[in-house]
Structures are given as structure tokens and as C-alpha cells.
Amino acid sequence: MIFHKDQIIDPENFRQPSFFISPFSTADLERNDAIMKNPNVSDDSLKEYNAFFGEHEYCLSGKEAIFNALDHYNLKKDDQVLILTTTSNLYISSCVTKEIEKFCGWSREKTDNTKLIFIIHEFGKVFHDMETIKNYNLPIIEDCAMSMFSSDEKELIGQYGDFTIYSLPKFFPIQFGGILKVNCKNYSINKNKAYQNHLQKVTLHYFEDSENIKKKRKDNNNYLILELCKLGFTPYFDYSERETPSVCMFTNNGHDLPKLKVFLQRNGIECSIFYGKDAFFIPVNQALGKFEMDYIINLITFFINESK
Incomplete structure (x- = not known):
């Protein structure tokens, strides 16, 4: 442990501060419990929430939302998912690739086996060539796990694909949760999940802000x-x-x-x-x-x- 300019460097275990990518902190446990007991959300906020997420399904995580979306397409082992990202960086999070690999293969270039396009809007930067991607006439899934509050000039991010993935803890002070936005008509939304009421109340509350x-x-x-x-x-x-x-x-x-x-x-x-x-x-x-x-x-x- 070092004391440097009124700041502790390398503190003892269990006495470290916590600065997360998520805004969640221990104090939010009590705050979220109070929200569950007294959820006060205006009608206008509810309308904005439903307009933003549209028809949607609550999931335990963004990864589960990815799985549920992929499961809709009856993909075969020889099929491929084309992954495109904002930066075109070769690195892709295993949170995405491992879910795809449960169904089929994936690639960074379109092939004869490409059956689906998975767009990752990275770190709040949106993929800006969505109109070209639409011309491939293939199903599209948009991953907005890290880009919930980002859009393009047409305000259409999250509406180009059959599905859109959101990860709630990335933007709200909650411990778990994903949303699968459903833009296609032939997907059966599961509205009977045990945690749905919890996620709906806390997410609605924070969405107001x-x-x-x-x-x-x-x-x-x-x-x-x-x-x-x-x-x-x-x-x-x-x-x-x-x-x-x-x-x-x-x-x-x-x-x-x-x-x-x-x-x-x-x-x-x-x-x-x-x-x-x-x-x-x-x-x-x-x-x-x-x-x-x-x-x-x-x-x-x-x-x-x-x-x-």
C-alpha cells in the first residue's frame, strides 16, 4: 500500500473503491428496493418507454437476449452469421461469438453461407451504413448493448433489424437484465418470467432520467x-x-x-x-x-x- 498525494495506491483487499462501467453501486440495492415498493412513473414516461423499446421481452442479460434472437432463425451448423461493427476492429467480444457458436459459425465477411447479419454498435458509436446492409436482403440483429442512447441522423438505430439487443446494467444502476426489442411479427414474446416485474419497474424508473x-x-x-x-x-x-x-x-x-x-x-x-x-x-x-x-x-x- 502506498500513500500518494492524499490517495491510497494498492489498498488492502476488501477496502478497494469500486468504479464500474455500469453505474451500479452498493447503495443502489436499497434505492432499487424502494422503487419496487413505490414505483411512481408518469403516464408520459410510460409512453416514451414503450415508444423507445416497442414490443419487447425482458431477459436475464444481454447474452440471453442474443440467444433468444438467434434461436428464432432455425440456423444450421453450416450457416454463418456476418458480424459487422462500427470500428471494423477484428476483436469481437466473446459475449457475442459464444452465443452465435451455440447455433452456427460466424465471419467478418459475407459468404454464400451467410444467413444473418449481426450489427454491433460499439461503445456508443453507431454503425453508419445501415442502408447498404439492408440491401443484402438478409435478416438483421442490432446489438445496442453499449449504445442504448445513440442513434443516427434518421433516428432509426434499433429499428433496422428484426431484433435489437439492450443491456440494462450498462446504462442503469441495476444488477442484471437485458431487453430484446422485437420488430418482427412472428416471434412469441415470453411475458411470464419471474423477474419481469422487477426489471420493468426499475427500468421504467431510471428511463425517466x-x-x-x-x-x-x-x-x-x-x-x-x-x-x-x-x-x-x-x-x-x-x-x-x-x-x-x-x-x-x-x-x-x-x-x-x-x-x-x-x-x-x-x-x-x-x-x-x-x-x-x-x-x-x-x-x-x-x-x-x-x-x-x-x-x-x-x-x-x-x-x-x-x-x-
Whole structure:
């Protein structure tokens, strides 16, 4: 353990702070319990919620939502799913590929065996060539797990495909949950899940604060990027007004990213490398205030200084 500029570096186990990609914290357990007991949601908020998610099914996670969508297509082992992403980076999260592999193969290029297109709107940056993808005349699934509050100029993200995937803990302070938005007519929605009432109430509550969530995340990203630029890093993404970051992603400046990842995680910061690119990401969620963001920046500064 080190005491450096009023900040504890490498604290004892079980006394680490916790800064997650999700806005969830321990205090939200009590808050969510109160929401379940007294869910006060206006009629206008309910209409906005239903307009946003449309016909939808609650799931335990975004991965379960992916599975349920894929299960709809009667895919065979020799079939392939074409995966396209905003950045075209070769790295794809195993959360996606492992679900696909339960049904068939996948590729990054269209082949004669391509039966389905899976679009990943990455980290709040949307895939901007959806009209071209539609011309393939193949079923489309949109993955908005990290891009719930992002859209294109036509405001059609989440409406191009048969299904859209959302991961609720990525944007709301809850412990679990996914939503499968259903845009096709021949899917039977399961409305009898034991946890549906819980997810519906807490998600409705937090969805009321959507505009503030979007603004806070954009402001947080701008602040973090400004401070990171002072350390020689540069922003990886240029977000439009219609896009809301799910993480703060920045391009490296010659530092050892695997060691930075281990150091930050050891100090309670959820973070990772954007594998395949010389880039790194840290939390940007709406629960972070200036103190919390400065805490993370100070850790990165300490790491850089100690690495010299």
C-alpha cells in the first residue's frame, strides 16, 4: 500500500473503491428496493418507454437476449452469421461469438453461407451504413448493448433489424437484465418470467432520467478526455450529438496497456484494452462526479510516473 498525494495506491483487499462501467453501486440495492415498493412513473414516461423499446421481452442479460434472437432463425451448423461493427476492429467480444457458436459459425465477411447479419454498435458509436446492409436482403440483429442512447441522423438505430439487443446494467444502476426489442411479427414474446416485474419497474424508473443520463455521460467523457490529453493520450472516438458514450475510450501514447489494466483493476477501476487497437477504456457512467474522475486520472498519472 502506498500513500500518494492524499490517495491510497494498492489498498488492502476488501477496502478497494469500486468504479464500474455500469453505474451500479452498493447503495443502489436499497434505492432499487424502494422503487419496487413505490414505483411512481408518469403516464408520459410510460409512453416514451414503450415508444423507445416497442414490443419487447425482458431477459436475464444481454447474452440471453442474443440467444433468444438467434434461436428464432432455425440456423444450421453450416450457416454463418456476418458480424459487422462500427470500428471494423477484428476483436469481437466473446459475449457475442459464444452465443452465435451455440447455433452456427460466424465471419467478418459475407459468404454464400451467410444467413444473418449481426450489427454491433460499439461503445456508443453507431454503425453508419445501415442502408447498404439492408440491401443484402438478409435478416438483421442490432446489438445496442453499449449504445442504448445513440442513434443516427434518421433516428432509426434499433429499428433496422428484426431484433435489437439492450443491456440494462450498462446504462442503469441495476444488477442484471437485458431487453430484446422485437420488430418482427412472428416471434412469441415470453411475458411470464419471474423477474419481469422487477426489471420493468426499475427500468421504467431510471428511463425517466434518460436525458440527464445522456448529458452527464457526454459531460463526463469531455472532462476525462480533456484530462487524459494533458497526459499525452488522445480521444479514440468523435461522438456526434446523437451518440452517448458507454465508456471513455482513448488512444495510447506508448504506455504498457496490459500493465495499466492490471494496475487500475487492482485499484478498483473496471477497465480494459480495446484489443486489436492501441486503445484503452475506463468508466464514464453518470454516477461519476468530478472527485471520482479525478481519482481515476490520478491513478493513471501515478502509473505513468512510476513507469518512467
